[in-house]
Amino acid sequence: MSAVPAESPAPPIATAPKKRHWEINPIVVKELRQAVRNWTVTTALLVLLLICFLVTVAFLLNESANDQRSQAMGSEVFTALLGILTTVSLSFLPLYVGVRLAWERTPTGIDLLYITTLTPAQIIRGKLLSGVYLAVLFFSVTMPFMVFTYLLRGVDLPNIFTMLLFLFLGNIAAIQLAIFVAALPMNRILKLILAGFFGLNALFSVFGIALSAAIGGRGRFSMNVLSWEFWAIALTAIGVGLLLTGLAHICAIACVTPFAANRALPVKLYATAMWLMGGLLAGSWTWHENSIEPIIGWIIGTLVLLTLALMVAVCAKDRRSLRVRESIPANPRPRVLAYLFYNGPDNGIAWCAAIGVFTLIICVGADGVFSTASTFDTNVLVSTGVLLYLLAYALSALWLQRKFLANVSTKFASVIFLLLPPLLFLIPALFFFFLNRLSWDVIDERQLGSLFNLFTDKVREVHLQEHLIFAGGWLTLMLLLNGRWFFRQWEDFQRPRPEETAVSTLLTAPVASTSSTYAGSPPPKLG
Amino acid sequence: MKVRVQNLRKEFTTTVAVNDVSFTFDSGHIFGFVGPNGAGKTTTMRIIATLDEPTRGDVLINGISVRQQPEYARQMVGYVPDSLPAHSDITVHEYLDFFARAYGLHGEKRTKAVEAVEDFTGVTGILEKPLKALSKGMKQRVSLGRALVNDPDVLILDEPAAGLDPRARIELRELLLLLAKRGKAILISSHILTELTEICNGVVIIERGCLLETGTIEDVLKKNSSKRTLAIRVLDRHAELLRELLQTPHIERPREVANEIHFETDGDEVHDAEILGQLIAKQFRIVEFRQTKADLEDIFMSVTKGGVQ
Numbered sequence: 031m032s033a034v035p036a037e038s039p040a041p042p043i044a045t046a047p048k049k050r051h052w053e054i055n056p057i058v059v060k061e062l063r064q065a066v067r068n069w070t071v072t073t074a075l076l077v078l079l080l081i082c083f084l085v086t087v088a089f090l091l092n093e094s095a096n097d098q099r100s101q102a103m104g105s106e107v108f109t110a111l112l113g114i115l116t117t118v119s120l121s122f123l124p125l126y127v128g129v130r131l132a133w134e135r136t137p138t139g140i141d142l143l144y145i146t147t148l149t150p151a152q153i154i155r156g157k158l159l160s161g162v163y164l165a166v167l168f169f170s171v172t173m174p175f176m177v178f179t180y181l182l183r184g185v186d187l188p189n190i191f192t193m194l195l196f197l198f199l200g201n202i203a204a205i206q207l208a209i210f211v212a213a214l215p216m217n218r219i220l221k222l223i224l225a226g227f228f229g230l231n232a233l234f235s236v237f238g239i240a241l242s243a244a245i246g247g248r249g250r251f252s253m254n255v256l257s258w259e260f261w262a263i264a265l266t267a268i269g270v271g272l273l274l275t276g277l278a279h280i281c282a283i284a285c286v287t288p289f290a291a292n293r294a295l296p297v298k299l300y301a302t303a304m305w306l307m308g309g310l311l312a313g314s315w316t317w318h319e320n321s322i323e324p325i326i327g328w329i330i331g332t333l334v335l336l337t338l339a340l341m342v343a344v345c346a347k348d349r350r351s352l353r354v355r356e357s358i359p360a361n362p363r364p365r366v367l368a369y370l371f372y373n374g375p376d377n378g379i380a381w382c383a384a385i386g387v388f389t390l391i392i393c394v395g396a397d398g399v400f401s402t403a404s405t406f407d408t409n410v411l412v413s414t415g416v417l418l419y420l421l422a423y424a425l426s427a428l429w430l431q432r433k434f435l436a437n438v439s440t441k442f443a444s445v446i447f448l449l450l451p452p453l454l455f456l457i458p459a460l461f462f463f464f465l466n467r468l469s470w471d472v473i474d475e476r477q478l479g480s481l482f483n484l485f486t487d488k489v490r491e492v493h494l495q496e497h498l499i500f501a502g503g504w505l506t507l508m509l510l511l512n513g514r515w516f517f518r519q520w521e522d523f524q525r526p527r528p529e530e531t532a533v534s535t536l537l538t539a540p541v542a543s544t545s546s547t548y549a550g551s552p553p554p555k556l557g
Numbered sequence: 558m559k560v561r562v563q564n565l566r567k568e569f570t571t572t573v574a575v576n577d578v579s580f581t582f583d584s585g586h587i588f589g590f591v592g593p594n595g596a597g598k599t600t601t602m603r604i605i606a607t608l609d610e611p612t613r614g615d616v617l618i619n620g621i622s623v624r625q626q627p628e629y630a631r632q633m634v635g636y637v638p639d640s641l642p643a644h645s646d647i648t649v650h651e652y653l654d655f656f657a658r659a660y661g662l663h664g665e666k667r668t669k670a671v672e673a674v675e676d677f678t679g680v681t682g683i684l685e686k687p688l689k690a691l692s693k694g695m696k697q698r699v700s701l702g703r704a705l706v707n708d709p710d711v712l713i714l715d716e717p718a719a720g721l722d723p724r725a726r727i728e729l730r731e732l733l734l735l736l737a738k739r740g741k742a743i744l745i746s747s748h749i750l751t752e753l754t755e756i757c758n759g760v761v762i763i764e765r766g767c768l769l770e771t772g773t774i775e776d777v778l779k780k781n782s783s784k785r786t787l788a789i790r791v792l793d794r795h796a797e798l799l800r801e802l803l804q805t806p807h808i809e810r811p812r813e814v815a816n817e818i819h820f821e822t823d824g825d826e827v828h829d830a831e832i833l834g835q836l837i838a839k840q841f842r843i844v845e846f847r848q849t850k851a852d853l854e855d856i857f858m859s860v861t862k863g864g865v866q
Contacts, residue, residue, distance in 0.1 A: 056658035060647070067646040067687075145606055145636045146659035146707075147628060290610030351610050352624060437571070 056148065057156020061130070062163060071164065074122050075171060078114070082175045085110050102184030108176060112193060115172045119165060119201050125225065127161040128208030132221050135212065135286070150287040154209060154279060161205035169198060188256065192264075199268060203275040210278040213285035269311060273304045290351040298371045298381055301339065305332060305385055309392060316396070325396055329413050332389045336382045336417070340424040343378020344431070345444040348519065350374055355526045369523055375443075376519040379424055386417040411494055412484050418501035419481045423450045425508035432515065454480045479504070558584040558633070558710040558742050560605065564614035567600050573766055574600040577614070580761045580771040582744055584710065587737050589753035589760045590746040591857055597766040598746045599639070602713050605744065606636035618711055632660070635704030639716040641696035642688045642703070649691070650675070650684040653702055660707035670706055678702040678732065694725030701732065712736060714745040718752060730756050754853040762860055769860045777856050784809065784821040787829065789836070790845035791818070798841055805832060819849065 065071045089107045176194065180187050211225045280300040284293040312328035315321075350373050358372070359365045370381045393410045424447055431443035458477045476493040477483040478500040484490065489497065509516075560582050567575040575597040582588040592598050603609045605616050607627040616623040616630075623630040642652060653674060657667045675681050678698040683691065688699065697717060704712060714733075718726050726749075734756055737743055744761075747753050753760070760777055762770040770777045779785075791798055795813060802811040802820050807828060811820040822828065833846050 053658065053663050056655055059658060060651070060655040063651050064644070064646045145608065145631060145634070146656060147632060147661050148659045288608075288610070352613075353610055353627075356625065439570075 055152060055156040055159055057153055058159045058163065061156065061160030064130075065160070065164060070126065074118065074126075075167065078118050078168060079171050081114055082111055082172050085114065086175055086178065104179040104182035105184035107182060108179040108185045108190065108193075111172055111175050111179065112197070115169070115176075116197055119168050119197070120204050123161060123165055123168065123201060124204040124208035126164070127157060127205050128212040128221075128225050131157055131209055131212035132218055150283050153286055154213070154282045157209050158202075158206055158279065161209070162202055165198060165201045165205065169194065196264075199271060203271055203278075206275045206278045206282070210282040210285070213282040215285060266311060266315070270308070273307060276300065277304055289347075290353045292354045292357060292373055294346075294373045294377065295371050301335060302371075302385070305335065305389075308332070309389075313396070322396070325393065326409055329389060329393060329409065332385065333413060333416055333420070336386055337420060339378060339382050340420055341444050341447055343375050343382065344424050344428050344447050345440045345442075346373060346375045346378060347440055348375065348432075350522070352526055355524070358523060358525050360525055365524070369520070372523070374519065374523070375428060375440075376516055377523075379421065379428075382424070383421055386421070390414055390417070408490055408494070411498065412490060415484050415494065415497045415501055416481060418498065418505050419451075419479075419484075422501055422504040422508055423447055423481075425505065425512055426450060428515075429508060429511050451481045455482045558619050558740070559617075560619075560711055560742055560744070561617040562601070562605065562614075563617065565601060565604060565611050565616065566613040567597070567604060567609065567766075568612045575604070575611070575763075576766040578763060578766070578768045579614075580768065582742055582759060582761075584740045584742045585737055586758040587733060587743040587745060587756050589750075589757035589853065590744050590763075591748075591750060591753065591760060591853070592746075592763040592769075593861060595765075596763045598763065599715055601763070602636070602715050602744065602746065605711075606634050606713050607631040608636070632707065633709050634711045634713060635707070635709035637697075637700050637704045637712070637714040637717055639719060641693065641700055645687055645689040648685050648687055649680055649699055652688055652699060653706055656703045657706045662707065670708065674702040674706050677705065679728075692725075693720050694722060694728070697721060697725065697729060698732075701729070705736075710740070710742060712741050712743045712745075714743065716746055716748070718747050718749055726752060750853040750857055757853070760853060760856065762857060764861045770856065774853065774856070781856060781860060784823050786819055786821050786849045787832075788814070788845070788847055788849050789818045789820075789843060790816065792842040792844060794841060798836070801836070801839065801841075805835070808832070817845075 086107060089103065089110070093103055173194070176190055177187070179185055180190060208225060211221055214221060214224075277300060280297050284297045287293045308328050308331060312324040315324035354373050359368050369377055370384055371377070390410060390413065393413070397407065397410065427443045427446035427450065430446050431438075431440060435442050455477070458480070476489060476496065478497060484494070484497055562578060562580050565575050565578045566573065578597070578601060580588075590598050590602070600609065604611050605618075605623065607623045607630050610624055615625075618630050618633050621630050621633070644652065647655070650671070653671050654667070657671050662670050675684060678701055680695065680698050680702060683695060688696065691699065701714075701717070704714075718729060721729065730752060733743060733745065737756075737758075745753065745757070754774070757774060759773045760770065761768070762777075770780070772780070789798065795816075795818065798818055799811050799813065802808050802818065807822055807824045809821045809823075811818060813819075822832075829846075829848075833843070836843060
């Protein structure tokens, strides 16, 4: 059997799968079947139904006991029911969907999904859709009660459906966020803490928004959902929410995609598109309102995105898999563009730098177009300082990890990146604390190297130039220290050499060989 | 269907789990994959099943590379991991149906595929039972059924007999033999070498990530020992037969094993025929004369050193 003659690789077309007929996502079928058998879902539904019923009856009994008839009872009952639905749907559903995925995300469980022809995107989409189906089920339970409030006066049907639409969209976002947290490659306990943090935030913020929107003026629903002003703001909020939910979706897919795949590509493409669309949206509002605030909001959003992207980028592995390298364009020009979007710490940092620089260029352009106030110039300079510091922190973390902690996980680079800003903020504060001279004035003083120092008024007015020079110098030093590493990474960013992939030559090799010559590209070393 | 593992190498951070391993197995054969704990068996199997990517080398399944075209390769591979399914809120039928859907089977085709697998693995009586409530043997059947639901040509089984009772092992063995007869190429890892000997045509032995031996069991035995072992069962005159064999040229170590006489010979089959003719001429009442099947344990012990990484 060992002397099987060499065969030539079969053409891919011969084994290509036939076009699939449309069928419901297998994960959805599985999840819903499991939900039906799971007592927690049934219990939660029954409890929700019971609470809605009891609350409505309580209001009606209370009303019948009063001599005066309320003209706004509908809005009161609706607010109470909305609060109940918000609490249940934003706490139970994301938790249920997230916990299920987190518990399934064991090596065996996830492997069994990988071994099938399901793609990671189908897996995450299935999880999200199953959550959405469950949300529909929960909303269906409360919908009759909510529509009933219309008969009690004080609330219109358009208001009811608009509120429910926002809550439903908020639910989808929360479920997607829970899926993302569950898909993260980290300890289950940490996931639960993170989920609890995000979950509570989402719960309180959406609950607060819902209540403040619902109880507008004199306890009655006063928002005019048929006005352009309302929908302009609402659609912008929905747009931003959808973009962020989409990012969580793409990131969750990347988390369950095998390491050997080019996981960064879809995430970076989406983030770039999101950054562009966010910029367009901010630009539209700036033009419409003749105010630079939306652009500043976009800059802040971009810097938050870059911070997260750098945190992930620095912990990426230096070596790209053969599968990724085989997909690198051979042509130099597309290769340069591909470099920004592929796996790898250097690629991630380069992408962040490119996005950051383009953001600043656009802002400078916007400054010229809209002839803004001088505060905008300061904001752009502060943003430049933040960007320089972020890149310097990332490169420092990368250098420290590769130089001194090379034998431990690259995740430590992320830890260093996250620790640097608070450390650089705390060290001067501690120094003055021990000298017994710590005060708010000290915090307002110049602290070169501290990112947070840029946000104090005094520093912005007096020491901004010094911060920019210092951050620029630090970044240049780090670029020099990482120079050789960057150069090797760039050299490694090319299609694999023939000896690494040539299967046809391997086919003629003796069957039992124990030679140990390493023909792969050498691991890049730090300069 | 041929599976060709070519110069496979897999590195983890500081460990080389698989180092330049090459072997081949094909349809209708069961290949035993043996080695001490930590030898790199599971890593190799995971690469064949497209779950991991090799650092170097490749696996070709009928010419299709698991590295370059994993999505095509995985349609031809059924993988049974060493852990068993243990969901509490899904039944056997729903579990198999889910995997049939996940493999892209739909409509009538899916229904038939699931029914065929349920029938083949003998789980028709427990279709509505939750997976968690099943015995290990039954879970192993379900696991095998899951791997077979898309009718793959290659089956990769990682320690399928671990923890099974004797009856479940025998049943599993029979299922595997039946699958080999149906033309599946099967690679099975196990520490129970006596069982592998009974069902395997070939063997791959690795240790510390390196390939030590591969080929048919007979070839490997021949390579590691120039002698074959023959067994004779006679109705009577055992002591006389032993004396006779001692005086025969090219025969070594004649000994009584149970109620048989075993001996080693370095001669070929013509020589075997001559011995048999000679014994019959001397009126020994022979009821069985055969070459004993190569013992995988002997090969394993002779080629491995017991090193771990």
